[in-house]
Amino acid sequence: MSTEDDADKEGQRRPALLHGAPQAPPRQPKPGLETWRLRHPDGRIQRCELRDDSMAGAGWDVMQLENGEPLFSRRWGTNRSRYVAEAAKKDLLRTGWAESLTAIGSEARRS
Numbered sequence: 001m002s003t004e005d006d007a008d009k010e011g012q013r014r015p016a017l018l019h020g021a022p023q024a025p026p027r028q029p030k031p032g033l034e035t036w037r038l039r040h041p042d043g044r045i046q047r048c049e050l051r052d053d054s055m056a057g058a059g060w061d062v063m064q065l066e067n068g069e070p071l072f073s074r075r076w077g078t079n080r081s082r083y084v085a086e087a088a089k090k091d092l093l094r095t096g097w098a099e100s101l102t103a104i105g106s107e108a109r110r111s
Contacts, residue, residue, distance in 0.1 A: 032063060035085045038097040045100060046071070046092060048085045054078070064088055 032049030039045050044066055051061040053075070060081035064072040076084055 032061070035082075036089045037100040038089065038092050039100040040097050046097065048088060050081055050085060062088075 030051070032051035035048045035050055037045060037047040046064060046066045049063045049065065051063060053059060053061055059075045059077050061073060061075050062081045062084050063070060072088075074084070
């Protein structure tokens with residue numbers, strides 16, 4: 001049997017690999033638990049999210065975002081992740097960032 005025949009059979013078994021096959025929709029990220037949101041005087045907004053990946057054995061992911069773009073992400077244990085999130089917030093507050101009013105409103109909606 002030739003290699004060309006093998007390739008045709010492989011293509012028939014895996015139609016998604018064929019040229020022009022319908023593609024799966026892009027994966028959408030799941031938002032984490034927003035722990036804080038800060039605003040800089042120049043208008044930038046940073047927020048911190050905690051994502052629970054402990055069911056997969058990966059601990060908690062601390063993700064810091066600026067204007068929706070990831071700046072920092074690291075996995076930690078439960079207690080350590082909250083500490084890292086609060087330490088990052090304190091550092092930003094010391095350098096001119098301020099609590100964002102939208103964060104207060106979003107916390108009220110969650111309760």
